[in-house]
Amino acid sequence: MASRWASVPVWGKYHLSAIRxxxxxxxxxxxxxxxxxxMSRLSTTRWWEPGxxxxxxxxxxxxxxxxHPSPPGxxxxxxxxxxxxxxxxxxxxxxxxxxxxxxxxxxxxxMASDGKMQALNTxxxxxxxxxxxxxxxxxxxxxxxxxMAFATGARWHxxxxxxxxxxxxxxxxxxxxxxxxxxxxxxxxxxxxxxxEERALPPAIVLISDGLPTDDFEAGLARLLAEPWGAxxxxxxxxxxxxxxxxxxxxxIGPGGIGPVTANNPExxxxxxxxxxxxxxxxxxxxxxxxxxxxxxxxxxxxxxxxVW
Numbered sequence: 001m002a003s004r005w006a007s008v009p010v011w012g013k014y015h016l017s018a019i020r021x022x023x024x025x026x027x028x029x030x031x032x033x034x035x036x037x038x039m040s041r042l043s044t045t046r047w048w049e050p051g052x053x054x055x056x057x058x059x060x061x062x063x064x065x066x067x068h069p070s071p072p073g074x075x076x077x078x079x080x081x082x083x084x085x086x087x088x089x090x091x092x093x094x095x096x097x098x099x100x101x102x103x104x105x106x107x108x109x110x111m112a113s114d115g116k117m118q119a120l121n122t123x124x125x126x127x128x129x130x131x132x133x134x135x136x137x138x139x140x141x142x143x144x145x146x147x148m149a150f151a152t153g154a155r156w157h158x159x160x161x162x163x164x165x166x167x168x169x170x171x172x173x174x175x176x177x178x179x180x181x182x183x184x185x186x187x188x189x190x191x192x193x194x195x196x197e198e199r200a201l202p203p204a205i206v207l208i209s210d211g212l213p214t215d216d217f218e219a220g221l222a223r224l225l226a227e228p229w230g231a232x233x234x235x236x237x238x239x240x241x242x243x244x245x246x247x248x249x250x251x252x253i254g255p256g257g258i259g260p261v262t263a264n265n266p267e268x269x270x271x272x273x274x275x276x277x278x279x280x281x282x283x284x285x286x287x288x289x290x291x292x293x294x295x296x297x298x299x300x301x302x303x304x305x306x307x308v309w
Contacts, residue, residue, distance in 0.1 A: 098200040099141040099285050100161060101131065101277070104183050105172055106209035106240070107149040112174035116210060116240055119266035121171045123273040130274055131164045134281040141201055141285035146190075150183035151176030180213040180248065181220030188220070191229035203233045204280035207252055208273065210240035217248055225254075234284045236276045238263060 103124065111117045124147070135143040144161035148154060149172055157172060190196070191203065224230040237249035237260040249260035261276065263269035 100203040102205045103147045104207045107151045108178040117174040123270040125169045127277045138285045154183040154186045177214040179215040181215040181217040184220030184224045188223040191227040204284040207237040212245045
């Protein structure tokens with residue numbers, strides 16, 4: 001009697017190609033030690049054990065990879081690369097989009113008077129736990145902090161983008177002029193892609209200053225805003241005392257943002273830097289527009305200080 005080929009699935013991975021002869025009821029035997037179980041299902045009605053006897057020695061079943069179409073009704077994975085695992089889904093990658101948070105701090109000689117620098121260090125140290133809270137509340141952002149000090153020229157105080165949870169604060173020191181233009185130029189150089197990531201969230205920048213710029217502020221601001229990430233950044237500013245250049249701080253923020261706020265004593269500085277950093281971080285991490293009214297802060301309940309700047 002003529003034999004014929006048949007194909008049935010085994011464990012969803014291989015097919016069994018069988019030469020079926022005249023054995024009663026289509027009985028066949030096989031030896032396939034690589035199968036995941038000593039009992040492998042050959043059909044929907046019968047189980048066959050590897051190595052069992054056959055009533056027809058010429059009827060042999062062999063295991064081969066499925067190089068031909070699956071039988072009708074048997075599901076088969078489409079050709080092409082395997083789908084990503086759960087941890088590789090696009091949504092999970094978005095969960096770790098970088099949020100670069102920049103603090104640009106005035107460290108000029110005038111900051112050494114009336115306890116301004118001591119208050120600034122205290123405020124920045126107390127800012128860190130609030131940024132940790134922002135990172136915890138928004139699983140889609142990975143907050144990376146950098147700190148720049150500007151006086152006579154500008155330098156990175158915290159040079160590497162550092163996860164906010166890992167920051168160990170080192171105090172700033174005051175001396176020199178107020179080269180804000182140099183600071184914005186140095187900042188603009190870091191807002192290219194690279195080193196910025198293409199998939200990063202808009203950066204947040206908090207500028208803190210107590211005086212008038214002593215270099216070409218306009219040129220530095222132009223370089224900052226010429227960078228796409230500079231123009232898209234959430235920019236906020238805190239002035240310290242009555243000598244702060246509020247016009248320059250407002251031009252740094254630009255139209256549509258919350259105007260500069262002023263701290264007139266150490267307690268207000270601590271609260272305003274905490275508020276500005278928290279607000280900027282939240283706006284940047286949630287891609288929410290920074291309206292003029294949405295970030296208002298009430299300083300009436302701040303304790304009155306003996307020190308007035």
